[in-house]
Amino acid sequence: MGRPAPKSSRGLRTRAALVAAAREVFERDGFLDARTSDIAKAAGVASGSFYTYFDGKDEIFAEVVRQLREEMLHPHVRERTGVDDPRELIAAANAEYLRSYRRHARLMAVLEQVSQVDESFRALRYERGSALIERNAAMIAELQRLGRADAALDARATALSLSAMVSRTAYLVFVGGEPVPFDTLVETVNRLWFNALRLS
Amino acid sequence: MGRPAPKSSRGLRTRAALVAAAREVFERDGFLDARTSDIAKAAGVASGSFYTYFDGKDEIFAEVVRQLREEMLHPHVRERTGVDDPRELIAAANAEYLRSYRRHARLMAVLEQVSQVDESFRALRYERGSALIERNAAMIAELQRLGRADAALDARATALSLSAMVSRTAYLVFVGGEPVPFDTLVETVNRLWFNALRLS
Amino acid sequence: MGRPAPKSSRGLRTRAALVAAAREVFERDGFLDARTSDIAKAAGVASGSFYTYFDGKDEIFAEVVRQLREEMLHPHVRERTGVDDPRELIAAANAEYLRSYRRHARLMAVLEQVSQVDESFRALRYERGSALIERNAAMIAELQRLGRADAALDARATALSLSAMVSRTAYLVFVGGEPVPFDTLVETVNRLWFNALRLS
Amino acid sequence: MGRPAPKSSRGLRTRAALVAAAREVFERDGFLDARTSDIAKAAGVASGSFYTYFDGKDEIFAEVVRQLREEMLHPHVRERTGVDDPRELIAAANAEYLRSYRRHARLMAVLEQVSQVDESFRALRYERGSALIERNAAMIAELQRLGRADAALDARATALSLSAMVSRTAYLVFVGGEPVPFDTLVETVNRLWFNALRLS
DNA sequence: CATGAATGAGAGTTCATTCAT
DNA sequence: GATGAATGAACTCTCATTCAT
Numbered sequence: 001m002g003r004p005a006p007k008s009s010r011g012l013r014t015r016a017a018l019v020a021a022a023r024e025v026f027e028r029d030g031f032l033d034a035r036t037s038d039i040a041k042a043a044g045v046a047s048g049s050f051y052t053y054f055d056g057k058d059e060i061f062a063e064v065v066r067q068l069r070e071e072m073l074h075p076h077v078r079e080r081t082g083v084d085d086p087r088e089l090i091a092a093a094n095a096e097y098l099r100s101y102r103r104h105a106r107l108m109a110v111l112e113q114v115s116q117v118d119e120s121f122r123a124l125r126y127e128r129g130s131a132l133i134e135r136n137a138a139m140i141a142e143l144q145r146l147g148r149a150d151a152a153l154d155a156r157a158t159a160l161s162l163s164a165m166v167s168r169t170a171y172l173v174f175v176g177g178e179p180v181p182f183d184t185l186v187e188t189v190n191r192l193w194f195n196a197l198r199l200s
Numbered sequence: 201m202g203r204p205a206p207k208s209s210r211g212l213r214t215r216a217a218l219v220a221a222a223r224e225v226f227e228r229d230g231f232l233d234a235r236t237s238d239i240a241k242a243a244g245v246a247s248g249s250f251y252t253y254f255d256g257k258d259e260i261f262a263e264v265v266r267q268l269r270e271e272m273l274h275p276h277v278r279e280r281t282g283v284d285d286p287r288e289l290i291a292a293a294n295a296e297y298l299r300s301y302r303r304h305a306r307l308m309a310v311l312e313q314v315s316q317v318d319e320s321f322r323a324l325r326y327e328r329g330s331a332l333i334e335r336n337a338a339m340i341a342e343l344q345r346l347g348r349a350d351a352a353l354d355a356r357a358t359a360l361s362l363s364a365m366v367s368r369t370a371y372l373v374f375v376g377g378e379p380v381p382f383d384t385l386v387e388t389v390n391r392l393w394f395n396a397l398r399l400s
Numbered sequence: 401m402g403r404p405a406p407k408s409s410r411g412l413r414t415r416a417a418l419v420a421a422a423r424e425v426f427e428r429d430g431f432l433d434a435r436t437s438d439i440a441k442a443a444g445v446a447s448g449s450f451y452t453y454f455d456g457k458d459e460i461f462a463e464v465v466r467q468l469r470e471e472m473l474h475p476h477v478r479e480r481t482g483v484d485d486p487r488e489l490i491a492a493a494n495a496e497y498l499r500s501y502r503r504h505a506r507l508m509a510v511l512e513q514v515s516q517v518d519e520s521f522r523a524l525r526y527e528r529g530s531a532l533i534e535r536n537a538a539m540i541a542e543l544q545r546l547g548r549a550d551a552a553l554d555a556r557a558t559a560l561s562l563s564a565m566v567s568r569t570a571y572l573v574f575v576g577g578e579p580v581p582f583d584t585l586v587e588t589v590n591r592l593w594f595n596a597l598r599l600s
Numbered sequence: 601m602g603r604p605a606p607k608s609s610r611g612l613r614t615r616a617a618l619v620a621a622a623r624e625v626f627e628r629d630g631f632l633d634a635r636t637s638d639i640a641k642a643a644g645v646a647s648g649s650f651y652t653y654f655d656g657k658d659e660i661f662a663e664v665v666r667q668l669r670e671e672m673l674h675p676h677v678r679e680r681t682g683v684d685d686p687r688e689l690i691a692a693a694n695a696e697y698l699r700s701y702r703r704h705a706r707l708m709a710v711l712e713q714v715s716q717v718d719e720s721f722r723a724l725r726y727e728r729g730s731a732l733i734e735r736n737a738a739m740i741a742e743l744q745r746l747g748r749a750d751a752a753l754d755a756r757a758t759a760l761s762l763s764a765m766v767s768r769t770a771y772l773v774f775v776g777g778e779p780v781p782f783d784t785l786v787e788t789v790n791r792l793w794f795n796a797l798r799l800s
Numbered sequence: 801c802a803t804g805a806a807t808g809a810g811a812g813t814t815c816a817t818t819c820a821t
Numbered sequence: 822g823a824t825g826a827a828t829g830a831a832c833t834c835t836c837a838t839t840c841a842t
Binding site: 010046052 | 803804805806807808809
């Protein structure tokens with residue numbers, strides 16, 4: 001699956017140029033209207049060269065998303081070990097997520113579009129991929145066990161709902177243009193989490 | 201814009217058959233893969249007859265959505281005058297919305313898809329359509345004024361976020377197949393609203 | 401399988417024009433070099449109209465071959481009941497086949513080409529399709545039983561070989577241009593059959 | 601025409617590897633579906649290296665066929681001098697041909713395919729190549745002159761037909777899978793020759 | 801001599817929309 | 822009003838061949 005990786009540095013450069021061009025084209029045109037030939041042109045290569053590295057639009061989009069994930073996860077998120085106040089943890093995660101979303105809003109919009117169209121990209125969305133929900137559910141359950149969160153809530157349904165709330169609101173604001181200032185958004189979302197969980 | 205409404209009863213019947221067929225086809229194939237010729241075939245008319253009544257796929261989809269809104273709003277929602285306990289009001293609205301969503305899940309999925317693709321359908325979604333957000337925001341502000349809801353929350357951002365939470369979670373469960381029992385979903389969502397607002 | 405049959409007489413005409421055009425194009429260009437767009441153009445219709453009636457080159461070629469078979473089998477072959485001298489029967493069948501082959505030489509050449517390329521057209525060749533071999537084998541076995549043909553021959557292998565001889569020689573002469581006069585060809589082939597079988 | 605023969609032993613090795621690889625690829629994929637890049641890959645060289653030795657697919661195929669002819673003709677055929685019973689000569693030639701055909705069935709199938717597609721390869725086939733037909737015709741004429749073969753037959757047409765019979769039947773059995781045991785095939789073909797010629 | 805990336809013309813196919821009957 | 826055939830622009834993907842390194 002997928003074309004063989006380039007063996008020369010020239011190939012490496014061309015491939016990278018294609019991915020960068022794809023990102024631009026996807027952001028500009030959306031997934032459906034993007035044409036492989038436009039990506040090739042934007043990368044400054046012949047249309048056929050696209051197929052030296054990718055099997056089609058899906059493949060290169062997957063690569064773009066892979067890069068996006070790196071950019072959204074790497075920075076600070078996991079490195080925040082040592083923090084054990086759940087409020088701080090949640091607040092930091094939300095803020096980080098919203099900052100990332102804002103930075104990559106156009107691409108997130110495309111990802112959202114693709115998720116609706118292509119089953120296989122569903123998993124890449126915030127609320128589902130990578131067991132984020134499960135991790136949050138576990139955290140909530142633990143807080144409930146410690147008597148620090150509302151015990152009447154179903155941990156998993158709560159994790160799902162609150163995560164959905166953050167990602168969806170981010171979409172409505174950064175992509176949909178709902179007029180909410182960034183700081184207000186972060187504060188509101190955080191406070192809603194705390195209140196919702198009845199975090200002591 | 202739009203084709204003239206049919207005058208004969210035969211024309212009325214054909215038009216209705218097309219709309220019903222469109223709904224089936226959209227539910228089965230999604231918006232993008234639905235072909236006008238398939239809709240015509242499903243309605244038992246010639247492909248050309250489609251254009252006697254509609255200008256294209258968008259037009260007939262708009263009609264289907266118009267019907268959907270009728271079905272989702274009419275029943276009991278607005279008629280629930282006289283109730284003034286905010287908890288009951290919110291709980292009833294959420295439950296009703298989730299029930300509707302479940303009933304029309306396939307079409308809601310298509311609507312979601314279309315929203316991503318076609319700018320002009322964005323407005324039809326739950327969180328924005330018909331000033332629902334604004335009404336919720338007003339309600340929240342009123343509760344805050346009465347000292348019955350967390351005064352620290354931004355009313356509009358809160359209305360937006362909580363509405364987004366409900367609709368997005370509905371999507372994840374009813375369309376995406378997230379395994380959450382219906383009653384758990386309703387209870388969780390309601391409780392999250394109450395907690396989030398600190399409804400006294 | 402296959403596109404729906406035309407429902408109007410106009411459609412019938414267009415379909416027929418496409419088949420006729422296909423025959424010309426196949427005879428002129430061979431199967432591999434024939435383009436569906438050329439067939440459409442030769443039929444005087446838009447390139448897309450081709451697909452109103454056929455799924456692709458294979459489909460229309462199959463239709464051309466179907467017509468060819470009609471033309472090659474109908475005329476006199478089966479109607480020659482009442483003849484029971486095996487020599488006459490064989491001679492008549494060979495002569496008829498060779499006459500047909502000569503008449504349709506160009507198309508037979510294309511059919512030969514396609515048989516080499518596409519598994520699914522193999523069966524259309526003379527030596528295999530339609531149990532011709534089996535019928536000949538049965539005839540040979542019967543003659544052997546009556547003591548009128550060389551009993552030492554394997555009936556089926558003989559039928560296969562002699563049929564192959566006729567069709568292949570026809571190909572070499574009518575398509576390949578081997579310089580053998582028609583009458584010489586018929587006489588030689590007949591005499592070879594008689595001798596080979598030792599028909600008394 | 602054709603690229604210059606390699607001078608270094610390294611070049612010699614590469615060229616030989618390409619020819620061997622070509623043979624495998626042709627047998628596996630047929631002529632039309634074989635890609636020069638696959639041949640290069642199978643030979644363990646870069647795709648561009650192919651063109652150091654050959655001008656294209658046709659060229660290397662010609663080389664493969666040249667090798668095939670060597671293998672099919674060299675062994676015993678010509679060395680059988682001293683035999684002058686025509687029956688033995690014919691029987692030996694047929695048996696040898698059929699044995700060779702069976703051994704190289706896959707490649708013969710490809711050769712057959714190519715003959716249909718490429719004019720310039722027609723001449724390589726059994727029935728025409730290298731004056732075999734003419735030699736057979738001369739032999740038949742001689743036998744007729746000696747009164748040992750049916751004088752009523754046209755010598756050349758007969759040579760053509762009987763040769764065609766053998767090669768075509770071989771194709772049908774070894775490539776087409778017609779169920780005829782090898783020994784039955786040889787015996788039948790031989791006896792058909794003898795009978796057909798009325799060899800005394 | 802070997803490498804492997806780059807090229808780009810070209811063919812098949814789809815389907816929304818029109819319109820003569 | 823209904824029919825259904827006709828249209829044709831648009832886009833993807835392949836692969837033999839070249840050539841700079």
